[in-house]
Amino acid sequence: MRVNTKIRYGLRTLIEIASSTNQNGMLQKDISKNQNISIKYLDTIISSLKVKGLIANAKGKGSGYRLTRPVEQITMLDVYTAFEQIVIVECINNQSFCDRATHTCTSRNYWDEFKTDFEAILLKKNLADIIEETKYECKLLL
Amino acid sequence: MRVNTKIRYGLRTLIEIASSTNQNGMLQKDISKNQNISIKYLDTIISSLKVKGLIANAKGKGSGYRLTRPVEQITMLDVYTAFEQIVIVECINNQSFCDRATHTCTSRNYWDEFKTDFEAILLKKNLADIIEETKYECKLLL
DNA sequence: ATCAATACTACTAGAACAATAGGATTGGTG
DNA sequence: CACCAATCCTATTGTTCTAGTAGTATTGAT
Numbered sequence: 460m461r462v463n464t465k466i467r468y469g470l471r472t473l474i475e476i477a478s479s480t481n482q483n484g485m486l487q488k489d490i491s492k493n494q495n496i497s498i499k500y501l502d503t504i505i506s507s508l509k510v511k512g513l514i515a516n517a518k519g520k521g522s523g524y525r526l527t528r529p530v531e532q533i534t535m536l537d538v539y540t541a542f543e544q545i546v547i548v549e550c551i552n553n554q555s556f557c558d559r560a561t562h563t564c565t566s567r568n569y570w571d572e573f574k575t576d577f578e579a580i581l582l583k584k585n586l587a588d589i590i591e592e593t594k595y596e597c598k599l600l601l
Numbered sequence: 602m603r604v605n606t607k608i609r610y611g612l613r614t615l616i617e618i619a620s621s622t623n624q625n626g627m628l629q630k631d632i633s634k635n636q637n638i639s640i641k642y643l644d645t646i647i648s649s650l651k652v653k654g655l656i657a658n659a660k661g662k663g664s665g666y667r668l669t670r671p672v673e674q675i676t677m678l679d680v681y682t683a684f685e686q687i688v689i690v691e692c693i694n695n696q697s698f699c700d701r702a703t704h705t706c707t708s709r710n711y712w713d714e715f716k717t718d719f720e721a722i723l724l725k726k727n728l729a730d731i732i733e734e735t736k737y738e739c740k741l742l743l
Numbered sequence: 744a745t746c747a748a749t750a751c752t753a754c755t756a757g758a759a760c761a762a763t764a765g766g767a768t769t770g771g772t773g
Numbered sequence: 774c775a776c777c778a779a780t781c782c783t784a785t786t787g788t789t790c791t792a793g794t795a796g797t798a799t800t801g802a803t
Contacts, residue, residue: 460688461688487749499793505749509750521801545602548609605761660769662778
């Protein structure tokens with residue numbers, strides 16, 4: 460089990476945006492600079508965050524990115540699922556995947572419960588919690 | 602997030618072995634037949650389970666596989682890690698991976714805690730629990 | 744009209760995953 | 774002892790996923 464790069468960078472990007480004191484939000488190039496992520500790669504990350512609705516920007520020069528909600532209302536589940544679906548096993552979302560799925564099948568039950576637990580650990584922390592713990596300066600990190 | 606095939610098949614294999622009433626343990630070819638896993642693929646799965654020390658067999662004809670411990674003492678964390686390491690992020694196990702890791706870095710703290718939580722949800726269930734919930738017949742499954 | 748910045752689409756190299764193949768080894772049995 | 778069924782071991786294959794780059798189109802303030 461490994462958390463992929465986009466999720467980690469996505470979190471860093473959100474922390475960066477959340478920490479911005481600039482009235483106009485944060486420019487992509489500044490996030491790139493501060494977080495040491497190539498502007499091109501950041502492109503795809505920001506795009507996912509926008510699609511997920513976690514950040515927004517006015518168009519045109521000088522208007523940067525902002526969070527669409529208060530930090531308390533952005534959970535790690537929001538961040539995670541901006542980049543990757545939580546599937547666990549195919550049959551949980553798609554019963555027709557396995558002809559046993561419609562019968563009582565407890566491996567399936569196990570993985571179903573596992574999925575709930577997994578989501579729960581992502582739900583229990585929000586951006587505010589994480590930033591609070593980031594009082595020590597640390598810009599470039601996982 | 603997706604649980605890979607080996608872990609899922611590995612669980613099924615262990616359930617199958619645990620359920621065997623045969624005094625001599627369970628033969629690979631019978632697991633293969635009952636669980637509908639090709640004997641060759643099962644080869645690699647059984648190999649991992651043996652390396653992890655969850656199952657063992659006497660050598661020679663007729664002596665099948667058994668669990669090395671009571672079902673209560675085999676957790677899903679044992680099963681999971683027989684096939685895949687729980688890394689989460691590189692720097693948790695290997696501080697030299699990132700030069701920030703040695704500083705106070707709370708993204709790292711977050712993922713570290715995440716790892717602990719992730720392991721906890723695997724630890725909380727053992728094979729006995731899962732088999733108990735498998736009273737309903739269901740041989741071929743995830 | 745220009746220009747700095749973002750948005751969009753496609754691509755590539757490498758790693759991981761799922762599954763198979765072939766031969767070597769083992770040890771009980773005729 | 775020779776045989777054989779079963780496991781053990783190493784390598785290979787095709788596919789999917791991941792990380793990151795490239796190029797171009799679009800936008801809107803100046």
